[in-house]
Amino acid sequence: GAGVSQSPSNKVTEKGKDVELRCDPISGHTALYWYRQSLGQGLEFLIYFQGNSAPDKSGLPSDRFSAERTGGSVSTLTIQRTQQEDSAVYLCASSLGGPGADSPLHFGNGTRLTVT
Amino acid sequence: GNSVTQMEGPVTLSEEAFLTINCTYTATGYPSLFWYVQYPGEGLQLLLKATKADDKGSNKGFEATYRKETTSFHLEKGSVQVSDSAVYFCALSGVAGKSTFGDGTTLTVKP
Numbered sequence: 001g002a003g004v005s006q007s008p009s010n011k012v013t014e015k016g017k018d019v020e021l022r023c024d025p026i027s028g029h030t031a032l033y034w035y036r037q038s039l040g041q042g043l044e045f046l047i048y049f050q051g052n053s054a055p056d057k058s059g060l061p062s063d064r065f066s067a068e069r070t071g072g073s074v075s076t077l078t079i080q081r082t083q084q085e086d087s088a089v090y091l092c093a094s095s096l097g098g099p100g101a102d103s104p105l106h107f108g109n110g111t112r113l114t115v116t
Numbered sequence: 117g118n119s120v121t122q123m124e125g126p127v128t129l130s131e132e133a134f135l136t137i138n139c140t141y142t143a144t145g146y147p148s149l150f151w152y153v154q155y156p157g158e159g160l161q162l163l164l165k166a167t168k169a170d171d172k173g174s175n176k177g178f179e180a181t182y183r184k185e186t187t188s189f190h191l192e193k194g195s196v197q198v199s200d201s202a203v204y205f206c207a208l209s210g211v212a213g214k215s216t217f218g219d220g221t222t223l224t225v226k227p
Contacts, residue, residue, distance in 0.1 A: 031214075033215065035217075041219075041220075042205070042217065042218065042219035042220040043160075043205065043217045043219075043220065045216075045217070048214050050214070056214065091159075091160065093160075095215070102148035102165070102209055103209070104152075104162040104165055104209075105150075105160075105162070105207075105215055106162075107159045107160040107161065108159065109158075109159045110159060
């Protein structure tokens with residue numbers, strides 16, 4: 001079946017512009033994550049959605065970052081007034097989720113964001 | 117909160133060498149444990165998992181045993197190949213379902 005789909009795969013934007021990154025999770029997966037991976041670095045947790053619960057936004061680096069998940073499915077990560085340090089690969093992942101679940105994460109191929 | 121600590125890299129080995137990448141964790145309750153792998157130019161994918169103490173996860177010649185007494189989940193392979201060169205991430209899934217990742221360990225295998 002279809003995996004996690006992210007778009008666009010690449011995005012080049014000028015400093016100060018807003019960008020929207022989209023994630024379409026696997027159908028039926030209740031948990032959705034956004035991570036950021038800078039060149040040669042590990043995974044930086046950004047935000048976590050679980051079902052209809054309020055999202056865990058503890059990883060968002062600044063108030064320029066926001067995310068929403070509509071209808072428990074598609075998610076959009078928005079970065080306002082982009083800065084050069086926002087350049088990274090933004091990864092989305094989904095899982096069956098739920099308390100006590102041992103389901104692994106399924107990752108998309110990411111969106112490579114370059115801020116010039 | 118939950119945390120995962122991985123052996124710092126990078127790790128460079130010759131082909132057919134024995135591999136160990138250490139991973140320890142801190143968590144409340146009884147998490148499930150995972151190793152993910154990211155091959156060059158590819159996305160992250162699950163390598164193996166273990167859901168309870170003393171479970172051994174295995175895949176592609178890699179193994180890891182869930183050790184509750186030492187809160188560890190070390191990744192091992194008896195004989196690495198060049199194609200195993202990748203970044204390896206240890207992770208746990210906590211009781212609330214949220215996953216926590218380590219920083220990743222880069223493995224390079226030379227012929």
